Ligand SMILES: Cc1ncc(C[n+]2csc(CCOP(=O)(O)OP(=O)(O)O)c2C)c(N)n1
Ligand SMILES: CC(=O)[C@@H](O)[C@H](O)COP(=O)(O)O
């Protein structure tokens with residue numbers, strides 16, 4: 127939709143239509159809600175001043191990109207957002223040429239803009255990268271790595287800092303406090319008045335000349351701004367819901383031809399009163415009633431996250447040296463409960479996964495037992511820190527990895543597919559997984575006893591509760607759940623054990639089921655023994671096949687020169703897994719028990 131020739135009044139009407147569409151669709155389908163509502167006017171400003179099909183439009187995390195989708199030919203299709211086969215909830219170039227990059231993990235936007243700006247300069251093109259980044263995402267280290275170079279190179283990049291004074295939860299840390307202080311300032315008004323006066327007095331011919339003078343004007347009224355010190359001009363705070371002010375400012379920022387941060391004050395949830403200014407609750411939602419904001423809740427069994435949080439609470443009470451962190455996901459990981467109860471032992475360190483890992487390594491060195499509670503996908507950010515700061519030092523840090531396996535509607539960027547593959551080869555690391563609630567509780571207690579780094583994984587949502595009695599973990603020991611009479615062996619890992627059991631029930635043969643429990647150290651003895659009885663092994667695990675559970679088993683068989691076993695892995699194939707309701711995605715992957723049984727037969 128070209129909005130460049132719309133009047134201010136028309137733009138205001140459009141902003142209401144966009145909000146109505148988002149509220150209507152998200153209230154029925156679920157999705158990211160309050161961030162995207164708060165970004166409507168800023169997005170309109172971006173589209174008015176820049177060109178989404180030419181200028182790189184870079185949305186950080188991109189959970190706030192719904193207005194952008196609606197403005198770039200996806201109004202009708204928006205009905206399908208986050209559903210299987212439908213629109214992604216994030217920006218995705220495959221979906222539209224107006225989506226510059228895939229995003230979903232935070233704080234990548236300014237680096238992308240710097241790279242794009244370098245390329246634009248080398249290609250001698252006339253395009254300007256425009257970024258939208260939230261205040262919460264300004265806490266991550268990558269942002270400062272990018273600003274560091276940008277302030278030096280002085281390439282033209284416009285960065286809208288969309289500041290609603292919230293991350294998913296409340297904002298954390300010194301940067302947040304600093305931004306709040308800036309928000310409280312009156313810099314923009316002074317700046318604008320000066321610029322207006324200047325333009326009126328000195329003929330408004332040619333933006334380069336005006337921009338040059340603006341720079342001088344700004345220096346007088348933005349003392350000591352961190353960004354200025356880094357070589358990046360700062361304009362703000364502006365009202366991020368005032369379309370005229372946004373357009374005005376973005377035009378100026380674009381004309382300046384150098385890196386500029388436009389600091390905009392916004393209200394998270396703007397336009398839906400019940401959500402306005404609320405954190406957590408309205409960030410990402412399921413279907414709800416628009417009239418009263420009541421969620422259409424389906425009766426759901428207790429999620430693994432809640433089982434984890436309760437169990438860790440009990441352990442923390444028992445062992446005073448247990449500490450823990452989350453990187454900006456307090457309620458998502460359930461650790462908010464512990465932060466409330468033990469504020470001196472459990473922390474939200476903001477979006478700072480690398481720092482979370484390394485700072486907990488030092489706590490382990492000091493004799494504490496850190497539990498890093500983190501989504502499988504976000505731990506990817508702390509990869510080098512796991513190797514260099516935790517495993518190399520052989521420190522007993524526990525990685526409690528939530529959202530392992532298919533996460534559903536967030537899709538490609540968020541699937542917890544890779545953790546086994548990226549952790550398994552690291553020396554000293556112990557990898558194990560519970561199959562249900564009880565074994566999750568046992569696993570957390572077992573982790574406490576370990577003197578090495580360990581990682582335990584559990585899924586989004588609830589485990590299916592199993593009837594097999596639970597025994598405590600024993601390092602490197604698998605558990606034979608059922609001995610059958612056929613030549614087949616089902617090996618399950620974590621939630622994969624349930625998949626194995628559910629598939630076995632559908633098979634007429636009486637099949638042996640092994641809960642592998644540890645993928646590292648793996649139970650070689652058990653595998654060697656089983657190789658003497660069963661010659662066709664099926665591997666069930668909610669993880670990537672490459673480097674995953676079946677790879678680990680094949681390594682053992684190969685080392686032991688056991689070549690007569692056929693291994694059939696039902697792990698994820700070598701591709702990124704799309705978004706959709708988890709059941710739909712699993713069906714697409716053909717890993718539902720009724721599909722697996724057909725493959726086996
Ligand atoms: C690396 C990484 N860690 C954590 C998250 C989870 N996450 C998504 S949005 C968000 C909050 C971002 O806050 P902000 O940038 O201020 O955006 P807002 O939602 O307030 O608009 C968090 C923590 C993520 N996407 N990526
Ligand atoms: C955008 C983002 O990274 C988070 O909002 C994420 O979508 C939360 O996922 P859960 O719903 O699994 O907590």
Ligand SMILES: [Mg+2]
Nearest residue numbers: 260261262292
């Ligand atoms: Mg925010």
